[in-house]
Amino acid sequence: MHLDHSHDESAAVSADAHRPDGRRRALRIGLGGPVGSGKTATVAALCKELRDERSLAVVTNDIYTREDAEFLLREAVLPPERITAVETGACPHTAIRDDISANLEAVEDLEDEVGPLDLILVESGGDNLTATFSKGLVDAQIFVIDVAGGDDIPRKGGPGVTTADLLVVNKTDLAPHVGSDLARMAADAKAQRAELPVIFQSLRSDEGVGPVAAWVRAQYAAWTASA
DSSP states (O other), X not given: OEEOOSSOSOOOOOSOOBOTTSOBOOEEEEEEOSTTSSHHHHHHHHHHHHTTTSOEEEEEEESSOOHHXXXXXXXXXXXXXXXXXXXXXXXXXXXXIIOOHHHHHHHHHHHHHHOOOSEEEXXXXXXXXTOOOOTTTOSEEEEEEEGGGOTTHHHHOOHHHHHSSEEEEEOGGGHHHHTOOHHHHHHHXXXXXXXXXXXXXXXXXXXXXXXXXXXXXXXXXXXXXXX
């Protein structure tokens, strides 16, 4: 289910779109959301969907481990040199919003070592509904929630739900098993987000990550058009 609002999906904007040497840098898209919402699975699916058409890389964030990066490596979604991990050592939102230096270093190192890159996905560690990315780190952000977390999450709001460039409601296939009302979630999401887009997703369906990948392609088209 894709709530097709009239909001311009080409949301990617950056004050610093070039590297110090003047070259256009990669588009950076952040993915945040609560623990267990399916961020890493969504990143993996996006890599598989886009890797044959774009040069991309991934930065993951965990507090004390490299678990998410290791999952992506096991799934072989990209060559190992295109996946790197940041161990935040503190609340995940600190490294994506407050002190972004470790993540900035990670994305810049990727561009230096395996570039040129078209797209870098920056996955936050699992956090709560207040998690947002600094605009100094990413150009657009996706917030992932899942139906098993409760169908009242969109109504509860929070900056992640209300302000992310794209809200993904994940694991819709579980709705009948956990008693979540997808129509209610859709109505609450629209009330919270107005014209910002929402995509309902099940990675187990035939459609899979397709609509989210299409949104990412739109961001990239806007990014290149603004060069």
